[in-house]
Amino acid sequence: GAVVSQHPSWVICKSGTSVKIECRSLDFQATTMFWYRQFPKQSLMLMATSNEGSKATYEQGVEKDKFLINHASLTLSTLTVTSAHPEDSSFYICSARGGGVGETQYFGPGTRLLVL
Amino acid sequence: KNEVEQSPQNLTAQEGEFITINCSYSVGISALHWLQQHPGGGIVSLFMLSSGKKKHGRLIATINIQEKHSSLHITASHPRDSAVYICAAPFNSGGSNYKLTFGKGTLLTVNP
16 A cells, blocks of 8 residues: 655754654655644644645644745655754654545654754 | 544453444545554554445444544454554645544553
């Protein structure tokens, strides 16, 4: 079946640095990718939706200058957390939809970010 | 308002028991997702269904579009089934765009 990968799976960084997370659809073309954030014991919260070749659409309350999303190809989207702070520590999950699998949305394994 | 409600929030079972998790949603949708999240966080898509029933191994998902209700069943439960099970429904967010709204999840613990 369709697979979505994320890299890295874990990242620890110092406050003020930037972190890039990659999301790849491995065996289908993802016309739409979604980035979610999940805090402990809470549900997934959508951060932004990106369509290949277009600017991402951010949810209310999500700073687009802080969370840079690039969806340059049909198989790759990146999320860059700029000038990360401890409150950005969270579990970031990407999801991809499109291609031959219809409207099914497939989820990546997630990236756990810890900002010290 | 687009809402997805799950029950129960927590469920503890003995190995071998039949498990049912319920999900209700507020408005008509085209399909519903069931997801599994293990400790450590990774999410696995279990089912996407728009009508009737789907089965994969010991997992069965059913949906009743008219009643806006879906159930996830696990037969012969096993400790490795312990996880959070989440239902999610795509609601129209404008034009042809759809966003998933997630239930709060059901924490299942299966004891040996």
